[in-house]
Each structure stands twice: as structure tokens, then as C-alpha cells.
Amino acid sequence: MSATKSASKSFFRSEKWQKYIASMKYAKYVLFHPFDGFWDLVHERRGSIAAATTYLFLFLITRVIQLMFTNFQFINVPLQYINIFEQCASLLFPFLLLCLANWSLTTLFDGKGRFSDIYMAMCYALVPYTLIQLPLVFVSNIIAFDEAAFYTVLMSVSTAWCVFLVFIGLMQVHDYTPGKTVIFLIATVLGLLIIIFLLLVFLSLLSDALSYFISLYREIAFRLY
Amino acid sequence: MTVKVMHRLLALIMTVIMFASININTALAADDGYPVSYTYNYDYWGDIRESPDAYRVDQVIYSVDLGLDTAMRKPQSLFVQGNDLYVCDTGNNRILHLNRNGNEFTLVRVIDTVLGAEPNTFNTPNDVAVDPEGNIYVADTNNSRVVMMDKDLNYVQQFVKPTDSTFDQSLSFLPNKIVVDKSGRVFVLASNVNKGLVKFEANTTFTGFVGANKVSYNFFDYIWKMYFSTKEQRAQQVAFVPTEYCNIYMDADSFIYATNISFSEYDLLSDVAQPIRRLNGIGNDILIKNDRYPPIGDLYWVEQSIPMGPSKLVDITVLDNDIYIAVDQTRGRIFGYDSQGIMLWAFGTTGNSEGTFTSAISIEHMGKDLLVLDQNGGNITVFTPTEYGNLIYDASESYLKGDYDGSAEKWEEVLKLNANYNLAFIGIGRSLLRQDEYIKAMEYxxxxxxxxxxxxxxxLYRKVWVEENIGWVVAVLACLVIIPLVKHSVNKIRMEVAAYERNQVRK
Incomplete structure (x- = not known):
């Protein structure tokens, strides 16, 4: 009993945990001082992958809570057809692909950021979504449909803030000029499409190959039978 | 030999079972776009929900039953006044006048000559109308006239091609559908006139066009045509012109309902195409659309995996309670909408059995009974509302009258027969709201x-709640304000004490 207590105590006093808490708290600085914040996040090692992943999970959880508990006046979700894991995957997969596409492009055009840096910056940029939309789920249950303006404005503010942070984040991580960042954002989207295309081609080839072997097996099985 | 037969039999049985199971599967699936029963409705998500039958076939009237020597050939239109039914038997150049007595339809007379008119016979008449005095109007298409006769078939006057300069004189006047209002004004839907309905005063003078379809064109088509085509190319391309209506109907308040079947099908769900319109005096569309989906007929256009295109609403009729009913030729389907544009039910299909159509062309109502004309079969199907259909009518009628609680009772009855009926939930909710039962109303x-x-x-509920719990609300808010304030001042005093003590020590 006392042993586990002391162990947990020592865990919360450990340097690792302190670093994690500090990097979590650092998000507040990033939100309001994005230029400084993102620079120090990666170049001064103020952020951590653990904290970034935590924020990514919070984002996914926010999305799920939003789908489940937002009042029906403000959201159109046929809950009977919704699969939570599908929803999470549909956010997580493009997000990671976007990071990958950005990394594969910028690494060729003297971007300073490593993959982990890009991932970290993108995750920290998602914080406003969680911060604003989670309380909005509660708010949606205490306002009526004709007061929706309040709700929609805050929704768009959160999205705009996220986009702004992604832009600044990538700019600081790669040490790019704003113009170059814009060009590479567009290129990243194109890269994303190419990756998806290649994945689809690969999958269809795979299924063709598989069906070939399956039919081969069947043919043999029938002959022998 | 017998083994072979046995094999074939087995194979046959297997295929039958397979087909049966496929059918069972489609019947169980909720959202595959197939109608699975004769009558259905759409829920909020646009999924098809089976429903009890709103209408049942009362009888089918064939030419033989009426004692006609020559069967109806390509009849195009029906008209009802009181218990009289007029059928425009286009292919035989005649009008049939039927009378309904109880449930029996009998032939009164065959109208094929107009006494004193020149010419005195019809040439492919496409529509017939009767005014309150009993004067009969016939859209005598290939004679280029609308001929008016009194109830004894004596020629009165005719409406011919206007000599006005607004009417393109190079076009021939081919009246296709007509409606007559209470004061004897005639509105003509003429083929190849795209400026709207041709309007004649009671004294046959032409007074202009009403309610032209809006011209619709694609943005890119416009740019291409205006800036990238030569004059010669432009002359060869199709001009941007409004399309013609398909059919018209005049309701009890003298508003014209028009249906439209030529549009791009992608404009339907965004409500640009507007296949059903209600035209006011100056020709603007004033149809009310308060549903999530506009009144366009079917929302799914693929049937048994064959794309059949959108519903082709060829005719429309309006009941006295402002419920309008349109008939779709593509799938032989009948759609009922209430005055708010909310679908009440849809039923019908194509086929040769009772209650199905090979090519429905016209619809009329006699009280609440529906009469549907099939142009290929040359027969008229009479539908009467079931208990369920009547309940829906009663409920919406009592709501229109202002009897909200009576309407709610009717909706309760409807819900017992069909638990998927959205309108019933709304009707009951409204009545609960009037009784200040907010939570229950919100549920509905x-x-x-x-x-x-x-x-x-x-x-309303929130207002009541806040008034009841105002004490708690104030207390919580006060705590939220006061606790940080107290904390702050306590900290401040502590700091001062500490600073004072430090000074004391230093001294």
C-alpha cells in the first residue's frame, strides 16, 4: 500500500511527468502568441510528443461528444447509423496523411521541420477546436434554435483559429516566409491526393492479386474434388 | 434421364429460393431507396418508411363498362364538376360526359359535335373544362382554337390565335391545356408558346401572358456563348428560352397550380427546378415549402438498380382543404402534399393490375376520391380514402379550422396506425404546447x-425554469463572483502581513 503510494508519488514528482505537464501548459502560450509559441515549441523543445498526442485525443473525444450530445437543433446526425470508430478514423487518417504529405514535400525544399515537429505543431493547432467546441456542446442544450447565431459564430471562430494556427505553426516549424507557406499548403493538399490515389491503386492491385490466388485455389479444389 | 430431370428441378428450386431471399433482403433493408410497400412516406432523413394504405382502389372504369362502341383511345384529360366527370377522349375526337350516382358511373352523353360551329367537330382535343354556369370549353388543339359551348352543346364563341404583336405570328396556336376561372377568363397552356399561359378575357380578347417559367442556364454555358462563340455559332446554338409547363389546374381560390417536367434533374433537390408551382395573379410562384425536401415526387430515382430518372409529374389536382395531389408518369405514382408542402403519402406503381398504371396522364378528385386516367389502358381508376387516409385529412382540416385539440386527437389515432408519421408528432406537440406542457411538447x-x-x-420552458430556480441561479453566480474576490483579498492581506513581518525582522 505504502509502496505503491510512494511509487505513484515519485512518478508525479519525476522529471518526465513535470516535463509533460509543462508542455501541456505551454499550449496556452501557443494559442495567444502563435509566432513565438510555435518557434519555441519545436526549436526550444518546449512541446512534447506526449502532450501533442494528448491534444489530438482530446480533439477526437470532443468530436465524439459533439456528435452524441449536441442538441438536435444544431446538428444533423442520424445517430442510428453513426459508428464512433469510423468517425474517429475519418478524422485521424487525413490528419496523419496531411502531416506525412507536408513532411515529404518540405523535407525536399529545405524545410527545417522533422516529422515529429510537424506532427507536434499540427496537434497544438487543434487546441482551439477542443477549447471552444466542447463548451459549445453544453451551450447548445441551453439555447433555442433562433438564438443559433451565437453558436454558429463561435463555431466559425474556432475553425478560423485552428486554420490560422496551422498556417503559423507550419511557417515557424519550417522557417518559411508566409508566401512559401501558402504555396506549400496548397502543394500539401495535392500531395495528399496523390498519396490517396497511390493507396487506392495499391489496394485494388492487392485485391486483384488476392482474388487471382483465391480463384486458383478454387479451381484446384474443384478439380481435385 | 431421371437424374437429369431431378438436377434441373433442384436448380430451379434453388434459383427460386435465391430470388425469394433477395426479395426478403430488400424488404428488410431500411435505406436502399426501394419502395417496399404500396404506400410509403419519407422520414426526416429521406428514408422510405412503409405506411398503411391511404387509398384503396374502389373500381376501374373501362370503356366496355360504359357501353361505348369504340374504346377510349389515348384519352388525355379528366375534368370533374360536382358529380359530373368529363373525359377528353383525344384519339376518338370526342368528349365523354359521365355521371356518378353513388358508386356507379354511367355515360350521359358523347360530345363530338358543336352545334353551329365551323368546323363543328373536334380535331385531337386535349383538354376540357366546364364553368359554374355549365358552359363547356374544349381545347381543340389541331383546330387551333378553344371552343366554348353551352350545356346543350350550342356554339357560343371561340378563343383563337391572338392577333396582338406580343404573340409571335409565325407560330401556330395549339391550345393544349385550359382552365377557366369563376368569371369566365380562360387560361391556355399552348404548345410551343414559352412566354407563359395565354390569358383570354371572357369576351375572347387576348390580354397577355401569365407566369412564364424562369429562364435557367448554366454559368459556364453563358460565358461560353457570350464570349467564346462567333456570331454564326451563336445562331446555331439553342437559345436560352424558358420551358413550357406540362399541365395546369385551378384551385377553389382561383390560383393556378402548374406542373413542369422539363428541367435538369440536378436542380430538383436544390429546389431550382420547382416541378410544382402555385401561380398568383401576376404569375409568381407562391407555393409554400416548409418541409426538409421540396415537393418533387420521389427522392430516389433508381429502382431495382435501374435509373429511371426523377418523377414526371404530369397532372395535379387540389382538394378543397388545400391538399394537392400530383401524379407521376414514370413510376405510376401518386403523391399527396398538404398546404405546407409536407408529403402526406405516396402510393402506386406501374403495371397492369388494379391500382397500377401503364401510363398515367391525368388526375382529378371527386370529394376525397381520386380519379386517375391511364392513356394507354384507356381506363379510369377510382380510389377512395381508407380510414388512415381519412384520419390524416380530418386532422389537417381541424387544424386549418383552428380546432387544435381536436386535431391532436385525430393525430393520436393516426399514430396508432403509423408510428412513423412526422406530421402527427408535430400536430400533437403543437396541442401540448398550447396546454403549456413544454417538456412533453419538446419530446414530440x-x-x-x-x-x-x-x-x-x-x-418557454427555460423561462419557467429560470423563474422557479432564480434563487439557486443567483446563489451560484454570486459564489462564482464572491469566492475569487474573497480569496484575492485574503491573499493580499497575507502578503502584507508577511511583508510587514519581514520588515520587522530586518529592523
Whole structure:
């Protein structure tokens, strides 16, 4: 009993945990001082992958809570057809692909950021979504449909803030000029499409190959039978 | 030999079982776009929901039953006045006058000559109308006239091609559909006139066009045509012209309902195509659309995996309670909408059995009974509302009258027969809201996904709640303000004490 207590105590006093808490708290600085914040996040090692992943999970959880508990006046979700894991995957997969596409492009055009840096910056940029939309789920249950303006404005503010942070984040991580960042954002989207295309081609080839072997097996099985 | 037969039999049985199981599967699936029963409705998500039958076939009237020597050939239109039914038997150049007595339809007379007119016979008449005095109007298409006769078939006057300069004189005047209002004004839907309905005063003078279809064109088509085509190319391309209506109907308040079947099908769901319109005096569309989906007929256009295109609403009729009913030729289907544009039911299909159509062309109502004309079969199907159909009518009629609680009782009855009926939930919710039962009303509105009414009752509920719990609300708010204030001042005093002590020590 006392042993586990002391162990947990020592865990919360450990340097690792302190670093994690500090990097979590650092998000507040990033939100309001994005230029400084993102620079120090990666170049001064103020952020951590653990904290970034935590924020990514919070984002996914926010999305799920939003789908489940937002009042029906403000959201159109046929809950009977919704699969939570599908929803999470549909956010997580493009997000990671976007990071990958950005990394594969910028690494060729003297971007300073490593993959982990890009991932970290993108995750920290998602914080406003969680911060604003989670309380909005509660708010949606205490306002009526004709007061929706309040709700929609805050929704768009959160999205705009996220986009702004992604832009600044990538700019600081790669040490790019704003113009170059814009060009590479567009290129990243194109890269994303190419990756998806290649994945689809690969999958269809795979299924063709598989069906070939399956039919081969069947043919043999029938002959022998 | 017998083994072979046995094999074949087995194979046959297997295929039958396979087909049966496929059919069972489609019947079980909720959202595959196939109608699975004769009568259905759409829920909030646009999924098809089976429903009890709103109408049943009462009888089918064939030419033989009426004692006609020559069967009806390509009849195009029906007209009802009181118990009289007029059938425009286009292919035989005649009008049939039928009378309904109880459930029996009998032939009164065959109208094929107009006494004293020149010419005195019809040439492919496409529509017939009767005014309150009993004068009969016939759209005598290939004679280029609308001929008017009194009830004894004596020629009165005719409406011919206007000599006015607004009417393109190079076109021939081919009246296709007509309606006559209470004061004897005639509105003509003429083929190849795209400026709208041709309007004649009671004294046959032409007074202009009413309610032209809006010209619709694609943005890119416009740019291409205006800036990238030569004059010669432009002359060869199709001009941007409004399309013609398909059919017209005049309701009890003298508003003209028009249906339209030529549009791009992608404009349907965004409500640009507007296949059903209600035209006011100056020709603007004033149809009310308060549903999530506009009144376009079917929302799914693929049937048994064959794309059949959108519903082709060839005719429309309006009941006295402002419920309008349109008939679709593509799938032989009949759609009922209430005055708010909310679908009440849809039923019917193509086929040769009773209650199905090979090519429905016209619809009329006699009281609440529906009469549907099939142009290929040359028969008229009479539908009467079932208990369920009548309940829906009663409920919406008592609501229109202002008897909200009576209407709610009717909706309760409807819900017992069909638990998927959104309108019933809204009707009951409204009545509950009037009785200040906010929470219950909110439950009903939520089931029907009615945001506006839910919001309304929620605001009232919130007001009551805040008034009841104002003490707690103030207390919590006060705590939220006071606790940090106290904390702050306590900290401040502590700091001062500490600073004072430090000074003391230093001294």
C-alpha cells in the first residue's frame, strides 16, 4: 500500500511527468502568441510528443461528444447509423496523411521541420477546436434554435483559429516566409491526393492479386474434388 | 434421364429460393431507396418508411363498362364538376360526359359535335373544362382554337390565335391545356408558346401572358456563348428560352397550380427546378415549402438498380382543404402534399393490375376520391380514402379550422396506425404546447426533428425554469463572483502581513 503510494508519488514528482505537464501548459502560450509559441515549441523543445498526442485525443473525444450530445437543433446526425470508430478514423487518417504529405514535400525544399515537429505543431493547432467546441456542446442544450447565431459564430471562430494556427505553426516549424507557406499548403493538399490515389491503386492491385490466388485455389479444389 | 430431370428441378428450386431471399433482403433493408410497400412516406432523413394504405382502389372504369362502341383511345384529360366527370377522349375526337350516382358511373352523353360551329367537330382535343354556369370549353388543339359551348352543346364563341404583336405570328396556336376561372377568363397552356399561359378575357380578347417559367442556364454555358462563340455559332446554338409547363389546374381560390417536367434533374433537390408551382395573379410562384425536401415526387430515382430518372409529374389536382395531389408518369405514382408542402403519402406503381398504371396522364378528385386516367389502358381508376387516409385529412382540416385539440386527437389515432408519421408528432406537440406542457411538447417535436417548434417550446420552458430556480441561479453566480474576490483579498492581506513581518525582522 505504502509502496505503491510512494511509487505513484515519485512518478508525479519525476522529471518526465513535470516535463509533460509543462508542455501541456505551454499550449496556452501557443494559442495567444502563435509566432513565438510555435518557434519555441519545436526549436526550444518546449512541446512534447506526449502532450501533442494528448491534444489530438482530446480533439477526437470532443468530436465524439459533439456528435452524441449536441442538441438536435444544431446538428444533423442520424445517430442510428453513426459508428464512433469510423468517425474517429475519418478524422485521424487525413490528419496523419496531411502531416506525412507536408513532411515529404518540405523535407525536399529545405524545410527545417522533422516529422515529429510537424506532427507536434499540427496537434497544438487543434487546441482551439477542443477549447471552444466542447463548451459549445453544453451551450447548445441551453439555447433555442433562433438564438443559433451565437453558436454558429463561435463555431466559425474556432475553425478560423485552428486554420490560422496551422498556417503559423507550419511557417515557424519550417522557417518559411508566409508566401512559401501558402504555396506549400496548397502543394500539401495535392500531395495528399496523390498519396490517396497511390493507396487506392495499391489496394485494388492487392485485391486483384488476392482474388487471382483465391480463384486458383478454387479451381484446384474443384478439380481435385 | 431421371437424374437429369431431378438436377434441373433442384436448380430451379434453388434459383427460386435465391430470388425469394433477395426479395426478403430488400424488404428488410431500411435505406436502399426501394419502395417496399404500396404506400410509403419519407422520414426526416429521406428514408422510405412503409405506411398503411391511404387509398384503396374502389373500381376501374373501362370503356366496355360504359357501353361505348369504340374504346377510349389515348384519352388525355379528366375534368370533374360536382358529380359530373368529363373525359377528353383525344384519339376518338370526342368528349365523354359521365355521371356518378353513388358508386356507379354511367355515360350521359358523347360530345363530338358543336352545334353551329365551323368546323363543328373536334380535331385531337386535349383538354376540357366546364364553368359554374355549365358552359363547356374544349381545347381543340389541331383546330387551333378553344371552343366554348353551352350545356346543350350550342356554339357560343371561340378563343383563337391572338392577333396582338406580343404573340409571335409565325407560330401556330395549339391550345393544349385550359382552365377557366369563376368569371369566365380562360387560361391556355399552348404548345410551343414559352412566354407563359395565354390569358383570354371572357369576351375572347387576348390580354397577355401569365407566369412564364424562369429562364435557367448554366454559368459556364453563358460565358461560353457570350464570349467564346462567333456570331454564326451563336445562331446555331439553342437559345436560352424558358420551358413550357406540362399541365395546369385551378384551385377553389382561383390560383393556378402548374406542373413542369422539363428541367435538369440536378436542380430538383436544390429546389431550382420547382416541378410544382402555385401561380398568383401576376404569375409568381407562391407555393409554400416548409418541409426538409421540396415537393418533387420521389427522392430516389433508381429502382431495382435501374435509373429511371426523377418523377414526371404530369397532372395535379387540389382538394378543397388545400391538399394537392400530383401524379407521376414514370413510376405510376401518386403523391399527396398538404398546404405546407409536407408529403402526406405516396402510393402506386406501374403495371397492369388494379391500382397500377401503364401510363398515367391525368388526375382529378371527386370529394376525397381520386380519379386517375391511364392513356394507354384507356381506363379510369377510382380510389377512395381508407380510414388512415381519412384520419390524416380530418386532422389537417381541424387544424386549418383552428380546432387544435381536436386535431391532436385525430393525430393520436393516426399514430396508432403509423408510428412513423412526422406530421402527427408535430400536430400533437403543437396541442401540448398550447396546454403549456413544454417538456412533453419538446419530446414530440424532437421525435419529428422540428427545430422551430422545439426552439419555441424550449424558450418557454427555460423561462419557467429560470423563474422557479432564480434563487439557486443567483446563489451560484454570486459564489462564482464572491469566492475569487474573497480569496484575492485574503491573499493580499497575507502578503502584507508577511511583508510587514519581514520588515520587522530586518529592523
Amino acid at each position: 417535436f424532437e421525435m419529428a426533428h422540428d427545430r422551430d417548434n422545439y426552439g419555441r417550446s424550449f424558450r
